[in-house]
Amino acid sequence: QSLLTQAPSASGAPGQSVTIFCSGSDSNIGGNPVNWYQHFPRTAPKLLIFTDYQRPSGVPDRFSGSKSGTSASLAITGLHSDDEAIYFCATWDDTLSGWVFGGGTNLTVL
Amino acid sequence: QVQLQESGPGLVKPSQTLSLTCSVSGGSISRDSFYWTWIRQPAGKELEWIGRIYTSGTTHYNPSLVSRVSISADRSKNQFSLHLSSVTAADTAVYYCVREKGWELLLDYWGQGIPVTVSS
Numbered sequence: 001q002s003l004l005t006q007a008p009s010a011s012g013a014p015g016q017s018v019t020i021f022c023s024g025s026d027s028n029i030g031g032n033p034v035n036w037y038q039h040f041p042r043t044a045p046k047l048l049i050f051t052d053y054q055r056p057s058g059v060p061d062r063f064s065g066s067k068s069g070t071s072a073s074l075a076i077t078g079l080h081s082d083d084e085a086i087y088f089c090a091t092w093d094d095t096l097s098g099w100v101f102g103g104g105t106n107l108t109v110l
Numbered sequence: 111q112v113q114l115q116e117s118g119p120g121l122v123k124p125s126q127t128l129s130l131t132c133s134v135s136g137g138s139i140s141r142d143s144f145y146w147t148w149i150r151q152p153a154g155k156e157l158e159w160i161g162r163i164y165t166s167g168t169t170h171y172n173p174s175l176v177s178r179v180s181i182s183a184d185r186s187k188n189q190f191s192l193h194l195s196s197v198t199a200a201d202t203a204v205y206y207c208v209r210e211k212g213w214e215l216l217l218d219y220w221g222q223g224i225p226v227t228v229s230s
Contacts, residue, residue: 103156
């Protein structure tokens, strides 16, 4: 059972928007920064969002992150077919004293 | 651009020790303020943090694995390694090496992962 909960799948039509959620607790999301990743099979996960809402250089502003309490979200606007990937959240857990991860959301662009 | 590449055997027999190496390019593992981390993902399951090693050599391990895991670094080769002893089928997973910016709590660069199967 993952300490961070994500819906296993999400979908949207090209050009539409989708929001992916990550739910945790006070010991992880509630007290530590959240990072989001895009992962294509058999490749290195790519950092999309760090410290809750910041974008690394090169990541389009179609991707945005936010956090409220013990939940975080990743919003993707203007969906493209090449956005089809697995998106997962990650943060530090103070009880575990280690990293915890969401189970990943498989995004389908219809 | 920092790049990480995992290497090691793709098949390990039960009860043996799984050993993997991560080669780092584009940045020194001796540089301050970075942790060098191992993470794994069994098929169909979420990612699991295994542990990390700091520039100083200090290590931190997942409590569920601490009795079986060891992470070390070879600064002359700019590599760090994972050793997991007494493996079982439950250790079958894709193993990733990752750089962590400790002061930002950020896992910024990942390797592409290496699949390891535990089977006789």
